[in-house]
Amino acid sequence: MIDHASEMAAFVRVVDAKGFSAAAPALGLTPSAVSKLVTRLEARLGVRLLQRTTRALHLTEEGGAFYEQAQRIVGEIEALESRIVDGRGTPHGLLRVTTSLAFATHQLTPVLAEFLARYPDIQFALLPTDRMLDMVEEGIDVAIRIGRMADTSFVARRIGEDRRVICATPDYLARHGTPTRPEELLRHNCILSRERSHLNRWAFRIDNEIREIEVTGRLAVDEGDAQLQLALQGIGIVRLTRLTVAQAVRTGALVSLLPEFSAEQALPINAVYPHRRHLAPKVPAFVDFLIEKFTPPPWEI
Numbered sequence: 001m002i003d004h005a006s007e008m009a010a011f012v013r014v015v016d017a018k019g020f021s022a023a024a025p026a027l028g029l030t031p032s033a034v035s036k037l038v039t040r041l042e043a044r045l046g047v048r049l050l051q052r053t054t055r056a057l058h059l060t061e062e063g064g065a066f067y068e069q070a071q072r073i074v075g076e077i078e079a080l081e082s083r084i085v086d087g088r089g090t091p092h093g094l095l096r097v098t099t100s101l102a103f104a105t106h107q108l109t110p111v112l113a114e115f116l117a118r119y120p121d122i123q124f125a126l127l128p129t130d131r132m133l134d135m136v137e138e139g140i141d142v143a144i145r146i147g148r149m150a151d152t153s154f155v156a157r158r159i160g161e162d163r164r165v166i167c168a169t170p171d172y173l174a175r176h177g178t179p180t181r182p183e184e185l186l187r188h189n190c191i192l193s194r195e196r197s198h199l200n201r202w203a204f205r206i207d208n209e210i211r212e213i214e215v216t217g218r219l220a221v222d223e224g225d226a227q228l229q230l231a232l233q234g235i236g237i238v239r240l241t242r243l244t245v246a247q248a249v250r251t252g253a254l255v256s257l258l259p260e261f262s263a264e265q266a267l268p269i270n271a272v273y274p275h276r277r278h279l280a281p282k283v284p285a286f287v288d289f290l291i292e293k294f295t296p297p298p299w300e301i
Contacts, residue, residue, distance in 0.1 A: 010037035091285035092121035099144035104128035156270040163264040167254040189236035190215035205263040243299035
């Protein structure tokens, strides 16, 4: 494969250094190798660029015109390479991140200002969604995913874990009573999941056995934040991830129920990114920041 850039760079260096021998060290080549590159360039262009004598080199008319443009191009190539090499250790560029609506709202956005202040050369695009996006097709750099990993072709770094918690407002409990055993939930209005019916079967450890109770209620909605807002209005009892309700429980707006019967499995939270040999510095910078901010998890109750 013909390396046009090397031929052009050799020609420019020869003109600048006023000789093949003087240009050779800068190019890391022997004088004869430099001469061959320039000769090959002239042959490809079909014109003589340099007049060679035993004592000096002179640009031809065509050589002078070619040198003027070639010097600019070689300079731009070297400047580009320099920026890439210098920037390898500096996080910069557009970082595209996707995560669930709940994690984006309650955990990620509160710390983004600190991340952006720490890395002023990074531009951030956040794509909050409960759909599983195709990272490669969508050009996603990092996905924060909650739950078991199905695709092992990606790198996954654990940033924490979460569990679901059952809770209600003090007002609701004052009006309807506080359940002391899981079976009593069947007499309460529970906020249901509309499409994911398995989320309406709540697991408990009762008499040393894991049992599921299928709760009922008048209202069904799928989005976690909507369920949270409804629960905060005192409509009923809700079961949501701790990262969603932790703040409300800490302030007393919601009360955690039946924790001694909980049989909830831990849900791993991973920062996921495509496996690349030469990973852009912005990706590990962001993942390391997540681990720093969420260790220990701020959503623990």
